[in-house]
Amino acid sequence: MQIFLNGLINGLLIAVLALAFKVVHTPTRIFHIALAAVYAIAPYILWASLQWKLPWYFGVMAAVLFAIGLSLFLELLNHAPLERKGASPGIHLISSLGIYIIIIQIIAISWGNETKAFRTELDTVFSWGDIILTSSQTNAAMVSVFSLLLFFIWLRFTNLGLLFRALADNPVEFVLRGYNMSSLRLVAFGISGLLGAVAALLTSYDIGFTPYGGLPALLLAIVAMIVGGKWFIMGPIFGGILLGIVRSEVGWFLSALWENAVTFLILAFFLFLRGRKFIMLKSRPEVER
Amino acid sequence: MNYFYHLLIYLDIYVVVALGLNIAVGYCGLLTLAHASYFALGSYSYALATLKLGWGFIPSTLLGMIIALIFSLAVSLPAWRFRGDFFLMISLAVQTLLFSIFQNWTDYGAEPGTWRNLTNGLYGLTGISEPAILGINFDTISSQAALHTTLAVTCGLIVWLLLNSPWGRLLKAIRDDELAARGLGKNVHIAKMQAFAVACTMAAIAGSMYASYINFVDPNTASLDESILMLAMVLVGGAGNFRGPVVGALVLLAIPEILHVIHISDIVAANVRMMAYGLLLVVMMHLRPQGLAGNYLIE
Numbered sequence: 001m002q003i004f005l006n007g008l009i010n011g012l013l014i015a016v017l018a019l020a021f022k023v024v025h026t027p028t029r030i031f032h033i034a035l036a037a038v039y040a041i042a043p044y045i046l047w048a049s050l051q052w053k054l055p056w057y058f059g060v061m062a063a064v065l066f067a068i069g070l071s072l073f074l075e076l077l078n079h080a081p082l083e084r085k086g087a088s089p090g091i092h093l094i095s096s097l098g099i100y101i102i103i104i105q106i107i108a109i110s111w112g113n114e115t116k117a118f119r120t121e122l123d124t125v126f127s128w129g130d131i132i133l134t135s136s137q138t139n140a141a142m143v144s145v146f147s148l149l150l151f152f153i154w155l156r157f158t159n160l161g162l163l164f165r166a167l168a169d170n171p172v173e174f175v176l177r178g179y180n181m182s183s184l185r186l187v188a189f190g191i192s193g194l195l196g197a198v199a200a201l202l203t204s205y206d207i208g209f210t211p212y213g214g215l216p217a218l219l220l221a222i223v224a225m226i227v228g229g230k231w232f233i234m235g236p237i238f239g240g241i242l243l244g245i246v247r248s249e250v251g252w253f254l255s256a257l258w259e260n261a262v263t264f265l266i267l268a269f270f271l272f273l274r275g276r277k278f279i280m281l282k283s284r285p286e287v288e289r
Numbered sequence: 290m291n292y293f294y295h296l297l298i299y300l301d302i303y304v305v306v307a308l309g310l311n312i313a314v315g316y317c318g319l320l321t322l323a324h325a326s327y328f329a330l331g332s333y334s335y336a337l338a339t340l341k342l343g344w345g346f347i348p349s350t351l352l353g354m355i356i357a358l359i360f361s362l363a364v365s366l367p368a369w370r371f372r373g374d375f376f377l378m379i380s381l382a383v384q385t386l387l388f389s390i391f392q393n394w395t396d397y398g399a400e401p402g403t404w405r406n407l408t409n410g411l412y413g414l415t416g417i418s419e420p421a422i423l424g425i426n427f428d429t430i431s432s433q434a435a436l437h438t439t440l441a442v443t444c445g446l447i448v449w450l451l452l453n454s455p456w457g458r459l460l461k462a463i464r465d466d467e468l469a470a471r472g473l474g475k476n477v478h479i480a481k482m483q484a485f486a487v488a489c490t491m492a493a494i495a496g497s498m499y500a501s502y503i504n505f506v507d508p509n510t511a512s513l514d515e516s517i518l519m520l521a522m523v524l525v526g527g528a529g530n531f532r533g534p535v536v537g538a539l540v541l542l543a544i545p546e547i548l549h550v551i552h553i554s555d556i557v558a559a560n561v562r563m564m565a566y567g568l569l570l571v572v573m574m575h576l577r578p579q580g581l582a583g584n585y586l587i588e
Contacts, residue, residue, distance in 0.1 A: 081575065082574065082575065087574070087578065088587060088588045089588070090320060090587035091574045091578050091587055093320070093374070093377070094320075094524060094574050095570065095574035095575065097517065097567075098567040098570030099567065099571055101563055101567030102567040102571070104563075105561070105564040108560050109561075215513070219385075222378060223378070226378065257389065260385050260388075260389055261385065261386050261390075261393075263385075264381070264382035264383075264385045264386055265382075265386070271371070271379065
């Protein structure tokens with residue numbers, strides 16, 4: 001039960017990041033690898049704020065706002081100009097990869113390569129019977145659930161959410177009906193930055209952070225998104241929780257070194273055995289947009 | 290002069306990798322991030338064959354090629370069904386699996402290179418012998434440069450012949466319009482399998498060249514950063530023709546040397562080099578997405 005709960009909490013964090021990726025990928029088809037850089041930089045902004053003796057809540061706000069700003073900046077200066085030139089998804093992907101590399105190296109030069117941690121003392125522990133949870137785990141679980149719930153409410157019950165679903169469903173018709181796609185794309189990138197920062201701060205408070213931690217986390221989130229399938233919110237949640245639990249079990253019963261290998265085996269399983277039916281592609285892969 | 294030979298050997302190794310990867314990226318239209326793991330397969334096979342079996346350069350390299358050929362199915366079979374982002378994810382899965390194997394097939398109590406401790410994990414395999422062919426030892430850097438240049442030219446010639454053959458034209462047809470090529474009765478699946486087999490085999494040859502020159506191999510050889518560097522060579526130079534990958538390898542290998550000349554501090558040199566690679570990718574995608582010398586626009 002303890003391993004299951006650890007996995008569940010890790011899974012919720014994966015789900016938040018998977019949703020951050022999906023918010024951009026679904027309406028724009030952009031493979032937003034630079035989200036890994038947004039994820040990586042957020043804890044460093046909090047770290048810098050704490051170094052300047054600013055209150056922690058100010059640091060968290062600064063980190064989240066910086067992540068949102070960076071995400072918007074990526075859309076305005078990279079993806080939007082490429083979109084205007086009619087660039088293919090491959091070109092968006094490669095430019096995003098290039099930006100990821102640049103930002104990560106800037107982080108490494110500015111703050112060093114070593115692992116940093118927000119807390120040096122032991123975490124507060126809560127126990128219920130045989131189950132033991134740390135305060136960082138309970139915070140992670142509560143904030144993740146709250147973030148996912150808030151996003152669900154925004155998507156289902158607001159006018160902007162409705163527009164967003166329309167854009168995700170059929171971008172061409174959305175534009176033909178006279179709606180402004182550019183501003184909605186900005187909203188998507190902003191939400192992505194927000195969710196990415198939330199996942200990053202919660203994870204880094206629990207296990208620390210390095211400049212290179214973003215890409216492995218994002219890859220995990222992308223696998224969760226693919227495993228989760230077509231559902232906008234439930235997909236990443238299902239995929240994230242599944243991966244979190246499986247990785248915890250593998251870490252406990254086998255070795256933490258095999259967690260990534262098993263994760264990608266799960267991806268291969270879903271892509272091959274459940275294949276296109278599960279991920280609900282409407283067209284043959286070779287004629288995909 | 291030794292420094293020049295050193296650069297020449299690195300250029301030879303990466304030209305072979307880039308020419309092979311270009312077949313997958315520029316002629317099949319499939320972006321892959323698994324190539325460093327095939328490079329590492331060649332390196333590890335060479336290391337184990339020379340260290341444990343006492344084999345020479347040619348049989349050890351051939352062993353690496355055969356293993357890479359078999360493992361190429363891991364990326365070529367998914368290429369039957371997936372393109373774009375989904376294929377990239379499959380290639381990342383292969384990269385991660387092979388990296389995990391190189392990193393984890395270890396039992397530090399056992400002797401390196403034995404079945405229990407095949408890769409020696411993070412410590413890697415050391416003491417790999419220099420190349421020896423037909424009793425001739427290539428133990429000086431100049432002789433190794435000559436050997437590696439000969440190998441690179443031979444590989445280049447083979448790739449040039451392949452790409453200008455009917456098979457090369459079939460690959461171009463598949464890349465540009467797969468359904469039309471299939472409609473004309475061409476076996477698209479087999480052609481993709483063959484293309485990836487050639488690409489992965491060439492990566493294994495380059496891996497053997499690398500292991501024989503450095504005399505050491507560890508899991509970092511198969512890291513994602515290496516895969517990104519290899520892909521960047523093809524994309525910056527330009528995919529879809531013969532000269533693009535050569536130009537890309539030249540440009541990307543020149544960057545560390547330029548940083549060295551302008552006295553960038555050693556502490557940040559590696560970071561600045563990676564930043565330059567990233568910047569090149571972004572600038573190229575905005576200004577010349579087909580690459581410096583390429584003629585194929587990535588889909």
